[in-house]
Amino acid sequence: MPASSRLLEGHELTSPYKSLHDSYVSDRRDSRCPVSALLAAACLLLLGILLAVTVIEVLKNEDRIHEALNPPQTQTCCNQTDPMEQSSIVLVESFPLGLDYGRNVSAGVDLYDAWKDLLSRASEQIDVASFYWCLTAEDISVNSSSDRQGRDILEEFKALPSRNVSVRVVTSIPTLAPNSTDLKVLKERGVQIRRVNFGRLTKGILHSKFWIVDGKHVYIGSANMDWRALTQVKELGVVIYNCSALADDLQKIFQSYWVTARSNASIPDPWPSDYDTGINQEHPLLLNLSGVQSQAYITASPPVFCPDSRTRDLDAILSAIRGAQDFIHVAVMEFYPASKFFHHHGYWPVIEDALKRSAVDRNVSVCLLVSCGQETDPAVWPFIRSLDALHSPSDNINIAVRVFVIPAGNQSHIPYSRINHNKYLVTEKVAYVGTSNWSADYFSTTAGVALVLSQNASGDSFHQQLRAVFDRDWSSPFSHPLADVQRIHDCAFSTSAP
Ligand SMILES: *[C@@H]1O[C@H](CO)[C@@H](O)[C@H](O)[C@H]1NC(C)=O
Ligand SMILES: *[C@@H]1O[C@H](CO)[C@@H](O)[C@H](O)[C@H]1NC(C)=O
Ligand SMILES: *[C@@H]1O[C@H](CO)[C@@H](O)[C@H](O)[C@H]1NC(C)=O
Ligand SMILES: *[C@@H]1O[C@H](CO)[C@@H](O)[C@H](O)[C@H]1NC(C)=O
Ligand SMILES: *[C@@H]1O[C@H](CO)[C@@H](O)[C@H](O)[C@H]1NC(C)=O
Ligand SMILES: *[C@@H]1O[C@H](CO)[C@@H](O)[C@H](O)[C@H]1NC(C)=O
Ligand SMILES: *[C@@H]1O[C@H](CO)[C@@H](O)[C@H](O)[C@H]1NC(C)=O
Ligand SMILES: *[C@@H]1O[C@H](CO)[C@@H](O)[C@H](O)[C@H]1NC(C)=O
Ligand SMILES: *[C@@H]1O[C@H](CO)[C@@H](O)[C@H](O)[C@H]1NC(C)=O
Ligand SMILES: *[C@@H]1O[C@H](CO)[C@@H](O)[C@H](O)[C@H]1NC(C)=O
Ligand SMILES: *[C@@H]1O[C@H](CO)[C@@H](O)[C@H](O)[C@H]1NC(C)=O
Ligand SMILES: *[C@@H]1O[C@H](CO)[C@@H](O)[C@H](O)[C@H]1NC(C)=O
Numbered sequence: 001m002p003a004s005s006r007l008l009e010g011h012e013l014t015s016p017y018k019s020l021h022d023s024y025v026s027d028r029r030d031s032r033c034p035v036s037a038l039l040a041a042a043c044l045l046l047l048g049i050l051l052a053v054t055v056i057e058v059l060k061n062e063d064r065i066h067e068a069l070n071p072p073q074t075q076t077c078c079n080q081t082d083p084m085e086q087s088s089i090v091l092v093e094s095f096p097l098g099l100d101y102g103r104n105v106s107a108g109v110d111l112y113d114a115w116k117d118l119l120s121r122a123s124e125q126i127d128v129a130s131f132y133w134c135l136t137a138e139d140i141s142v143n144s145s146s147d148r149q150g151r152d153i154l155e156e157f158k159a160l161p162s163r164n165v166s167v168r169v170v171t172s173i174p175t176l177a178p179n180s181t182d183l184k185v186l187k188e189r190g191v192q193i194r195r196v197n198f199g200r201l202t203k204g205i206l207h208s209k210f211w212i213v214d215g216k217h218v219y220i221g222s223a224n225m226d227w228r229a230l231t232q233v234k235e236l237g238v239v240i241y242n243c244s245a246l247a248d249d250l251q252k253i254f255q256s257y258w259v260t261a262r263s264n265a266s267i268p269d270p271w272p273s274d275y276d277t278g279i280n281q282e283h284p285l286l287l288n289l290s291g292v293q294s295q296a297y298i299t300a301s302p303p304v305f306c307p308d309s310r311t312r313d314l315d316a317i318l319s320a321i322r323g324a325q326d327f328i329h330v331a332v333m334e335f336y337p338a339s340k341f342f343h344h345h346g347y348w349p350v351i352e353d354a355l356k357r358s359a360v361d362r363n364v365s366v367c368l369l370v371s372c373g374q375e376t377d378p379a380v381w382p383f384i385r386s387l388d389a390l391h392s393p394s395d396n397i398n399i400a401v402r403v404f405v406i407p408a409g410n411q412s413h414i415p416y417s418r419i420n421h422n423k424y425l426v427t428e429k430v431a432y433v434g435t436s437n438w439s440a441d442y443f444s445t446t447a448g449v450a451l452v453l454s455q456n457a458s459g460d461s462f463h464q465q466l467r468a469v470f471d472r473d474w475s476s477p478f479s480h481p482l483a484d485v486q487r488i489h490d491c492a493f494s495t496s497a498p
Pocket of ligand 10: 363364365396398
């Protein structure tokens with residue numbers, strides 16, 4: 001059975017997913033006679049009108065109709081569960097060796113330091129979701145001293161059980177690292193390890209990357225448990241300290257992986273009520289983060305792993321794009337409005353459309369920063385060029401695309417390195433930090449998570465920091481207009497540029 005039929009059977013899909021499915025089955029419908037299709041459409045229309053009339057009759061009261069059509073936007077879910085908790089948030093980043101901005105730039109807390117800090121705080125339990133583990137260079141037969149930090153993190157994880165910290169790890173089948181020795185040695189030390197067969201369950205992968213520490217601190221970001229994430233790949237994420245409400249919420253997502261890792265597991269439909277959340281787009285958590293009043297919620301994909309109460313990752317992205325009035329700044333490793341695996345390269349313009357509408361209909365300034373490295377798939381090139389081609393300020397269409405290229409230098413022997421792995425979005429209203437590339441599979445079959453945050457304007461809020469990070473990278477020497485891409489060594493686009 002194709003995964004798509006499972007998706008449809010098993011779940012009430014929100015509209016973007018429906019359109020994804022529709023485009024997939026459309027060729028099967030072509031055989032249908034157009035006259036009968038028209039008749040059917042007419043009948044459906046009549047039925048729809050009758051139904052609408054009935055509904056309106058029932059509702060009667062105009063205010064209630066209005067309310068049903070325009071549900072009130074954000075009612076905050078609740079205050080922080082523990083008012084004594086002093087929650088704080090930090091932006092974390094890593095930079096590939098030798099990436100020199102040439103000036104004194106501001107940056108987030110170093111990812112390695114942030115992970116070390118979380119490890120040192122752990123006293124009871126750490127749960128980690130990661131696509132794969134590969135914390136030493138020899139695991140991929142590479143000779144590089146730049147895995148020192150990775151080895152150190154692995155040593156710390158190995159030591160946790162002897163400190164009486166219980167550690168649970170979920171990873172993916174299929175995986176990029178089938179020969180991971182990390183998982184072997186961790187298991188020997190008493191770490192509980194499960195692999196979720198997303199290949200079998202959804203025809204996707206588990207691509208989420210997060211930690212939950214002692215039920216109160218969380219990390220979410222682009223970095224896998226990979227030595228290259230610390231010294232060879234540019235990563236971005238977020239750590240929130242002392243926030244049991246968000247940690248409990250993320251725990252539900254971890255648990256959904258943990259239970260589906262059993263060898264014969266199927267995806268529950270519906271998910272038991274334990275997996276429901278009270279924190280979502282309609283009811284974000286209201287909390288004080290590092291002294292700034294904030295609203296936060298955690299999103300997930302794929303849809304079949306979301307109870308109705310969990311905001312889907314794609315829906316959060318689309319509403320951030322549609323809600324922007326001033327600017328939309330996006331940094332993603334890959335932007336590919338199509339599907340690579342699931343729908344056989346089917347076109348999937350859902351996010352692209354939303355970006356274009358914001359730019360064309362509402363004069364919102366859109367900046368898209370994508371990564372290009374030696375292993376980047378040149379198939380994305382025509383799509384990003386087509387977006388960039390729309391840019392015409394004299395017609396009030398501001399939509400600019402740039403390519404971020406990290407010079408490989410003498411590190412070119414390391415596979416899957418020297419890339420900008422960041423996946424975030426910032427508008428004048430919202431900061432979004434996720435784990436997914438912006439292509440169809442990541443929202444239909446693949447597991448990912450994101451943190452969505454709105455904060456009151458303030459000089460040093462997380463939101464402002466994320467904005468500054470985008471500006472720093474956009475105007476850095478590593479960001480190139482598409483017209484210059486041909487001249488750039490280390491970017492696979494240059495081989496496909498016209
Ligand atoms: C949250 O708590 C503050 C004061 O502690 C209060 O003013 C506010 O009304 C509360 N908000 C909600 C949604 O309960
Ligand atoms: C960079 O800026 C920071 C803070 O603004 C300052 O403490 C540091 O000395 C500066 N470094 C250099 C090399 O200018
Ligand atoms: C790795 O590189 C170092 C220095 O470049 C060299 O001394 C060492 O022999 C190499 N090890 C292997 C296994 O190739
Ligand atoms: C771990 O727990 C065991 C049994 O509860 C106890 O004997 C031991 O002292 C603890 N070790 C540490 C490092 O806390
Ligand atoms: C894993 O190990 C097998 C046999 O040892 C080898 O054939 C294969 O290439 C390895 N895979 C990777 C990704 O290193
Ligand atoms: C977390 O809260 C404790 C008090 O419960 C406080 O001492 C600590 O500094 C807080 N940690 C952070 C990183 O905010
Ligand atoms: C999984 O299901 C198959 C067939 O339904 C059965 O033969 C097998 O024993 C099951 N395995 C486990 C571990 O339950
Ligand atoms: C947020 O918490 C800090 C202490 O962590 C406090 O000083 C500040 O007044 C609080 N801000 C708001 C808006 O509640
Ligand atoms: C921002 O601050 C204003 C006044 O200080 C407050 O009324 C509003 O609820 C705050 N917004 C958020 C998102 O916390
Ligand atoms: C569109 O936005 C730009 C700034 O991005 C502004 O300069 C221009 O005046 C706006 N045009 C209209 C018609 O609002
Ligand atoms: C790589 O190049 C950097 C400077 O560009 C240099 O500092 C470093 O020693 C070189 N490493 C190797 C292994 O050649
Ligand atoms: C997305 O990201 C992963 C690594 O995080 C990469 O391997 C993959 O090729 C990327 N692109 C697409 C379109 O899936």
